[in-house]
Amino acid sequence: MKPNRRRIIVYVICIVAAMVVPVAGAMLLGLLGPEPYLLDENSLGPEWSSERRFPDGSTVSVTAYPSPAAATRAAESISKSIPASSTTRTLNVARYTRADDQRRGLLLPVDRRVVHVEAADDRAIDARLRSLPFIRENPDGSLLWILFTRHAGVAVSLLGLYIVAIGIFMARGASWAAEITPGPQAAAARADTLRSRLLALNKLDIPFQVREESDRLVAEWRIADAQWVGLMEAGGLHEAHRIYMEFDEDRHRVRSLDVHQTASWSAGTAQLSGSFSFFRGISFFERSRGAQYGLFYRDGRWTTKAYDYRFVLSEMKAPLVQAIVGSGWKFTPVVSLSRPFARLLG
Incomplete structure (x- = not known):
């Protein structure tokens, strides 16, 4: 007497789907959804042709590339070249902590540009980003971006609940499949x-x-x-x-x-x-x-x-x-x- 093979197959398919579908859906939503930031080229004057340093110690550089895709690839390449002790990504926006001086940084590809901001902490980075005259948040930004930036606590809680639910489903499903x-x-x-x-x-x-x-x-x-x-x-x-x-x-x-x-x-x-x-x-x-x-x-x-x-x-x-x-x-x-x-x- 052995477990029902069909039950085991159904169980495995359900577990794979429960893990793959949300991740694939989030990636698709991120790729096809609207950009989190909008760029105003008319407000981008010649003073931004080189890196600028501000009194609070933050720095901003803006680099142009042939296309939005090239800007995205360049941001990934710059992120890999920086000696970072930690890096996190939300969609195509990267935040990192430098390993040498512990400064925080942000790499934001927007349209054909890559905006690179470094400051003492995330609060200073966000304040500097809001002060830039040529960039603003997209009011119609994707749900994924809004969830993980404006409601990070809710997003983490939902993710935790989903992981718990998957664990319970795996346990009960395994009992059902092996019964x-x-x-x-x-x-x-x-x-x-x-x-x-x-x-x-x-x-x-x-x-x-x-x-x-x-x-x-x-x-x-x-x-x-x-x-x-x-x-x-x-x-x-x-x-x-x-x-x-x-x-x-x-x-x-x-x-x-x-x-x-x-x-x-x-x-x-x-x-x-x-x-x-x-x-x-x-x-x-x-x-x-x-x-x-x-x-x-x-x-x-x-x-x-x-x-x-x-x-x-x-x-x-x-x-x-x-x-x-x-x-x-x-x-x-x-x-x-x-x-x-x-x-x-x-």
Whole structure:
């Protein structure tokens, strides 16, 4: 029993669309929208043919180019040539902080000109820009420019909310895509019956066990079992998988959380990594293979392979899923079993 491939495909397409469409839309809006500033060539006298320095320490230079496209390319080239410790862009307007003297700067391509302003801080830059007689803000500027310049706090808040919404959608969508459901005719067994069936897997000759932990069940490799530890170490098993299972009796589903920890071996004992180096969440696919080669006598004949066992997460899951779905319950992978987030994340 495996997750529905169509659900996984739909989920991936939705995630890609949720990330690509807003970015592409913003870029298109920026490219096709009106310019944020307008230039009045008649007010641009000969005094602006060279860089001008003002009493407040700000400087302004205006350079002409053959076309607006050439001006935009020139502004990008100038931005790259300046030793800057940080640079931000809104549409084609760049703001930077110089690495040498920490002065702030602005590069504004407008029509065929590039206006370059430097000052002590952004407030001085904005004041100098407003004082220039040949340039003014476009009253019909694009929505994107207005949002990120006049209402930056709102823009950041909206962006933060969108990121949170995407995170919730990814978590709930992953649970939906990876969920395995029973057949329409399957009757749901009692929770204690299902728990007994899962614990009964310990009677089988398999390399994992199911144990009780509080009100949950945990399936994990038998990394401390003498029968299996030698095979796992020699076979190069470097990930210790755990599957935490929590029963949701109201909805007849088992919420499942995959946990992977890095395992290192020393004298037949597995050492598991700390919390900073493991991954928690939903695993759609996982594969690992262990084999030991040499010259061995087994089953009445000589062979060069002592064993060939796949330590595959799906092989641990398969008996669990079969017991759960066969009992009329859903198998629902989740990214968290924490009570505060359970209802929000699925």
